[in-house]
Amino acid sequence: MIPPLARRFVAGETTAGALEHARQCNEEGIGVILNQLGEHYDRREPAKEAAATYESLVEEIDLAGLRACLSIKPSQLGLDVSEQLFESNLDSVVTHAAARDVFVWIDMEDHETTDATLDAFERLARQTDGGVGLCVQANLRRTPDDLERLADLPGKIRLVKGAYDPPPSIALQDKAEINQAYRDQLRYLFEHFQGEVAVGSHDPEMIDLAASLHDEYGTPYEVQMLMGVRDDAQRSLATDCEVWQYAPYGGEWLAYFYRRVAERKENALFALRAILS
Numbered sequence: 001m002i003p004p005l006a007r008r009f010v011a012g013e014t015t016a017g018a019l020e021h022a023r024q025c026n027e028e029g030i031g032v033i034l035n036q037l038g039e040h041y042d043r044r045e046p047a048k049e050a051a052a053t054y055e056s057l058v059e060e061i062d063l064a065g066l067r068a069c070l071s072i073k074p075s076q077l078g079l080d081v082s083e084q085l086f087e088s089n090l091d092s093v094v095t096h097a098a099a100r101d102v103f104v105w106i107d108m109e110d111h112e113t114t115d116a117t118l119d120a121f122e123r124l125a126r127q128t129d130g131g132v133g134l135c136v137q138a139n140l141r142r143t144p145d146d147l148e149r150l151a152d153l154p155g156k157i158r159l160v161k162g163a164y165d166p167p168p169s170i171a172l173q174d175k176a177e178i179n180q181a182y183r184d185q186l187r188y189l190f191e192h193f194q195g196e197v198a199v200g201s202h203d204p205e206m207i208d209l210a211a212s213l214h215d216e217y218g219t220p221y222e223v224q225m226l227m228g229v230r231d232d233a234q235r236s237l238a239t240d241c242e243v244w245q246y247a248p249y250g251g252e253w254l255a256y257f258y259r260r261v262a263e264r265k266e267n268a269l270f271a272l273r274a275i276l277s
């Protein structure tokens, strides 16, 4: 069972728990991006199982009439085994989801997977006429070129600062430089991208910037935040713009919970307070 401490960041161990969390968020005007925890599978079977679980999830979302979509890590669908396995699993999930009008996001993992992830997105964005979204990382030096490549595609792009730790030859390291890259790339997306822009950030400055870029260019956009991070802000923003919460769920919650606690002092203090109380 997930301890109450981790429940802040994880929407339950089971699909039923995740769907109930989605229902509660929907009541507060927030859409939910469901991610089944698990990544870096090095065998075909768990990757196939993950794809099958996402396909049943799509059916449950559709049946329950929830405002919910999926976000999937490429290595969860077998990219560490082969690009072919990843593509065939992803195709199967996306075909299933498109038939039920459920949107599918593709998360971005470490820099060695960027090409394969972009290629899969490009193919599926055309095939589904925009039924998929891609996460891009502002810290990578290649991202401005990638955004040019993606600009004419249908679908959605989620801009994040980047959660991995690529070497300096590949990625910006300085926080201020990453923030500047984020601002520049956000502007580029609002100005040039044909689809919808998602601001995958808790940073109030970037969220305000997106609102003013929307006023300037009229490009549709949404704000996306992680479950358990700035929950109050998610609720209050949802009265002004489209807000989606990224909510992971499933049995493999422990590593994800540690990552959340380790990444920020506030989260570590929250964990400590809960243990001591």
Ligand code: FAD
Pocket: 106, 107, 108, 109, 135, 137, 160, 161, 162, 163, 164, 200, 201, 202, 203, 204, 224, 225, 226, 229, 230, 245, 246, 264, 266, 267
């Ligand atoms: P930071 O630069 O960490 O912080 C900026 C400001 O935001 C802070 O000064 C503070 O005001 C506010 N803030 C941030 N965190 C908190 C907090 N815990 N409590 C209160 N205020 C806070 N990364 C990937 O590499 N690949 C992905 O596929 C991916 N998907 C993501 C999906 C979503 C929906 C989100 C929100 C993030 C995703 N990320 C992904 C992670 C992302 O790359 C960043 O590592 C993470 O979001 C931290 O950067 P930030 O922009 O939120 O804010």
